[in-house]
Amino acid sequence: MAKQNLVVIGNGMVGHKFLDRMIAKGATQNWNLITFCEEPRIAYDRVNLSGFFNGKTEADLTLVEPGFYQDNGVQMYVGDRAIKIDRDHKCVTSANGITISYDKLVLATGSYPFVPPIEGKDAEGTFVYRTICDLEAIAAYAKTCRVGVVIGGGLLGLECANALKNLGLETHVVEFMPRLMPVQVDDAGGLILKREIEAIGVSVHTQKTTTKIVSENGRVHKMTFADDTELQTDMIVFSAGIRPRDDLARDCNLMIGDRGGIVINESCQTSDPDIYAIGECALHQNRIYGLVNPGYVMAGVAADNICGVDSSFDGADISTKLKLLGVDVASFGDAFAKTPGARELTISDAIQGTYKKLVVDETATTLLGGILVGDASAYGSLLQLMHNKTTLPPHPEDLLLPPRSGGENALLRVENFPDTAQICSCNNVSKSDICNAIRDNGLTDLASVKQCTKAGTGCGGCVPLVTDLFKAELKQAGIEVKNHLCQHFAYSRQELYHLVRSSVSSLEESQQIYTFDQLLQRYGQGKGCEICKPAAASILASVWNECILNPPHVGLQDTNDAFLANIQRDGTYSVVPRVPGGEITPDQLIVLGEVAKEFNLYSKITGGQRIDLFGARVDQLPHIWARLIEAGFESGHAYGKALRTVKSCVGSTWCRFGVQDSTSLAIALELRYRGLRAPHKLKSAVSGCTRECAEAQSKDFGIIATEKGWNLYICGNGGMKPQHAQLLAADLDKETLIRYIDRFLMFYIRTANRLERTATWFNKLEGGMEYLQQVIIEDSLGICAELEAEMAHQVATYDCEWKATINDSTKLQRFRHFVNSDQRDPNVIRVEERGQLRPAYEHERQLLTIGQS
Amino acid sequence: MQAITNQSTATRWITVCALNDILPNTGVCALVNDQQVAIFRVGEEDLYAIANYDPFSSAYVLSRGIVGDRNGIPKVASPVYKQNFNLATGECLDNAEVRVPTFSVRVVDQQVQVGSTQL
Structure with a gap:
């Protein structure tokens, strides 16, 4: 049977989830999957959008593994909006004029931000907050602003406030209702939330009706309120709720709700059985779900039904847990005690800034819902108690308080949940799914559990529960979670x-x-290993x-260290002399050129502002280094898990923008830390101004000059998974800067795993940057004097390894290919390319050897 | 265990270097009848010889690998892509289909000798 066409309009989170489900079901055998994506980028994580201003990149936010759609033959129309559905001819037409026929059609068109009809709402400097494009526009405009206002104090509004704050703006939130997050949180909780958010420097104005947005010189200048007050601002972002995008469905006469939304039945079908609607555009029993989780459930139901599996959407849990502006907020079940007879139990702690409410039934034996503000750590467990209708202990408040007499509350322990307990609601993974996956596949690390079951890969809220479950499961199986180095050492x-x-x-x-x-x-035991x-x-x-x-x-x-050079694919080595800070004299350049010429080495500039000479045989290495050392060069440790380079820009010595002498600092740092061996390689850079030409924020430790001194960023890297470095301390003088770097590097060397770069190490550190600041700046562990002394020893005992080697005849003995002959390795064959030599590829070798014989 | 056996009388022993030329727990490469042979000294006494050719990288580099053991089996890890080879049998411990040739090797009067017939 020929394949049928399944067209999906919209490639947001829910549209992607639907395709993902279809592919997982093997539906590509029977269906051609085709999707229109209006945005210029395919599905990304809209829930964590504000992370975009906090170092997250597009790549971090994407939900689609590179190549996923291509590998599964999904036909993509990216940046092309579907503009018309012709139900008579069963086809969809796009803005670019493409028409595609469908057998089944899925509408995942999402929603658009609601902009209240306020006078001046279209002024220059007003924005909405939904897509990465919106964010880019906000970020670009914010550069010219000092103050930013978010209209709307709901979930998205606070996310948006977080974004503005990350952009460095003085941030205000204006909410029409008497409290923040009116849908999720009650008055008392809203009050605590408001205080906590104001404590971190965001101004909150509740019960304010905006009447007018006033511009001056063509830009937003201020807003006025119904109570005759006003607020000056440079930009405004609307986040006052969402509206379903139902225009396409409307135009083709599908049934639409009175207040918008495409009406669907429990199979997620619209009034046309060949057309489904899922996510925020869909109206189920007169309700629009503005959260991703119900959308995911709908995606699963629609995929099931299209594949002939019976499943239905019976409404969805709208429980949420979020961290907004650093404050935990969770709301679940009957949070507002609307169930007849429901009783409330609240604990409000204005000192700790926490508010916790449980809603229980008449008899106080089952949990119906609750609200948590400031500390939502109990959310996952409480949700389980509610879903499983577990009988509550005699004092339900125990669930919110520290244990009365040692030991934690057994009811909240994941081991005691029933097997059917749904642990991950985003991906509908039950406790038994996870336990079985661990047992059946012998999983021994959390990453595999997540990969295998998909638990914890949605909103991430259940990760603590999954972790506890994983640990409990291993413990039960008698497996100790080990991080032993290898079979020879039972130590990390x-x-x-x-x-x-x-x-x-x-x-x-x-x-x-x-x-x-x-x-x-x-x-240890045995003989050791690689x-x-x-x-x-x-x-x-x-x-x-x-x-x-x-x-x-x-x-x-490793062979690189053993020969103080970097092995290449043909078994020869490359040589990288140290060029501190990337500063090099003409005479040194000439020597490098002469050496490269004499030994016929391929030459290339490295990313670390040095020169790499390739193709040296082991027997040539000492001769090359004798020349280099004579000319004043020393080992660059390009071969070692050690400090590599400290890149720099010219800074204030030449650059008209430079505010400090970055080159001198880079040289001083490179000379200080040269030769320092660490769990993995270390890279650094110093930029002379905020333009950041040295790319310091992509380094293990990077320094950026300010008017007042130096900002120190740590734990960044490029490579396979790029990560920005984060600010450890600002405006440091040189002495303090060096002291902090000493402490940081030695603390990393002490505590990292083997081959773990600073970024990975940092990501695993409990407490993150705050913890590191305590250790390095405030000396919370009382070890800084030790760390500094250890570094001082390293600096004092540095010796160029190449110098030590060429002066030691026993060490030199190893630098020959054959122990019993001065012949060279006859299998090293070179060909010329662009005027230099490189190793021959296999096919070239065969030709060359035939030619020779 | 030592990979020295009483080979048939046809075996010709070729002296390649002094035992002291090989640091304990390292390897060297010797040229024996135009073949590259990697010789490893494991601990003070034990010697093993396998071909120097690494079939995974197609380079002659095995003598430069790190010596050790896996579950008591003496082995070397290729310095290029880190596959492990059983020093006694030449079998690749990470890919059962791959095996490198082995050679007999012995110490006579503190001199390392390689048997010229490949086992």
């Missing part, structure tokens, strides 16, 4: 580091651990800083 890298580090202060020298053999003998040996070598270097090619250490090193 951190533990081994600690063992070596604490041996330093041992009074008996025999107790000090200098070598891998000593470490293995005391704490995992534990380089890790131990790195730890020993971070602690003792002995030359890594000394006899007890040389066999531990």
Whole structure:
């Protein structure tokens, strides 16, 4: 049978979820999946949109794995809006003039922001908040603004306020109702929420009806309210609710609700059985759901029905948990106690800034709903109690308070939930789904559990529960969660580091651990491997800083470290001398050119402002380095899990915008930390002004000059998963800056896993940046003096490894291809490309060897 | 265990270097009848010899790998893509279909000798 056409209009979160469900069901066998996406980008996470201003990129927000649609043959029309549905001929026409016939049609057109009919609402400087395009427009305009106002204090409005705050604006929220988040939170909760939000510097104005937006010189200038007050502002964002996008459905005469919304039945079908509607555009039993979760449920129901599986949409749970402007807010079930006989129990703590309300039935034995503000950690568990109608303990308030006499409340423990408990409501994953996945597949890490079950991959609210369940399940199975380095050491890298580090202060020298053999003998077993040996070598270097090619250490090193150069695909090496800060004299450039010419090396500029010379055979390396050292170069440690480079711009020495001498600082930092071995490579950069030409925010530690000093950013990286560095401290003088970097680097070296870069390490740190600031700036652990002393030892004992090697004939012995011959490796074959030599590819080798024989 | 066996009389032993030329727990590469042989010294005493050619990277580099053991089996990890090879049998421990040739090797008077017939 020929495939039928299934057209989806709209590629937002729900439209994508629908396609995802169809693909997961194997529906591509019977259906051609076709989708129109009005926005220039495919589905992304609208729920976390404000993250866009907080370092998140488009790539972080996307919901679609790269290549997912292509791999599954989904026909995409991106940036092309569907403008007409012809139900008689069963086809859809787009703005670009494409017409596609459908057998089944799914409308996932979403909603649009409601802009109240206020005088001046279209003035220059007014915006809505829904798409990344909206955000880009807001961000661009905000550059010229000091003050921003959000009209609407609901969920999205507060998200939007967060965005404005992240853009550095003085932020105000104006709400027409007497409290914030009127749909989710009651008056008492709203009051606590208002206080908490004001405490972080966002002004909240409730019960304000905006009457007019006044412009001056063609730009928004102020707004006036019904109570004759006014508020000056440079820009306004409307977030006063949403309206379903039902125009397409209206035009083709599908049934529409009195106040908008495409009417659907329990199968998510519209009044035309071949047309479905899902998400915020759909009206189910006179109700529009403005949350993503019900939309996801509808997507699943529609996919089921189209695939011939019977399932129905019977309304959806609109329980929500969010972190808005840093404040937890959760609302679930019958939050406003509308059930007859329902009773309320509230605990309001104005000191801690928390408000917790439980709504229970007449007999106080079952939970009907609740509200949590300021601390929503109990949300997941309470939701389970409600869904499973668990009988409550005699004092239900215990569920909200710390345990009365030690031990946590057993009812709230995930182990005690029934198997049917729905843990992840976004993806409808039950407790037994998760437990079975863990048991059947022998899963031993959380990431696999999430990948396998999809639990925790929606809004993320259930991740703490999934984590607890995962731990409980492993514990029950008798599996200890281990982070042992490898089969030779029943210790983590951190533990081994600690063992070596604490041996330093041992009074008996025999107790000090200098070598891998000593470490293995005391704490390990077997002979070691390519995992534990380089890790131990790195730890020993971070602690003792002995030359890594000394006899007890040389066999531990990965080949790059073992030959102090970077191995390439044909077994030859590349050479990168250190060029501190990227500053290089003409004479040094000439020497590099001469060496490259003499040894016929391919030359390339690196991303770290250095020069990489490729194609050196092992026997050539010492000769090359003899020349380089003579000319004043030293090892660049491009081969090591060590400090690589500190990039810089020219800063105030040349640049007309520079405010500090970034080059001098970069050189000083590179010379200070050169040779420092760490769990992974370290990169740094210094920019001389806020234009950030040195790209410091993509580095493990990056410094940006300010008028008053230096801003220090940490834990960024480029590479496979780019992540922006975050501000640790601002406007530092040079001495303080160096002290903080010393502490930061040594703390990372102490506590990171093997091959864990600072960004990954940071992402796992409980407490995040606040915690790091306490440790590094406030010395909350009382270790800063130790960390500084450890770094001082590293700096004082630095020695160029190449210099140490070419002056030591025993070390040089290893730099030959054959132990019994001076011949070269005959299999290294080169071809010329663009005037330089590169290794031959396999097909070229075959031709060349035939030519020779 | 040592990969030295009483080979047939046809085996010719070729001295390649002194034992001290190989640091404990490292490898070297020797040229034996135009073949590249990777010789490893595991601990002080044990010697193993396998082909230097790494079939995964097509480069002659195995002698530069890190020596160790997996579940007691002595092995080397390729320095390029890190596949492990059983030093005694040449089998790849990460891909049962791959195996590299092995050679016999022994120490006589502190000199390392490789058997010229491939096992």
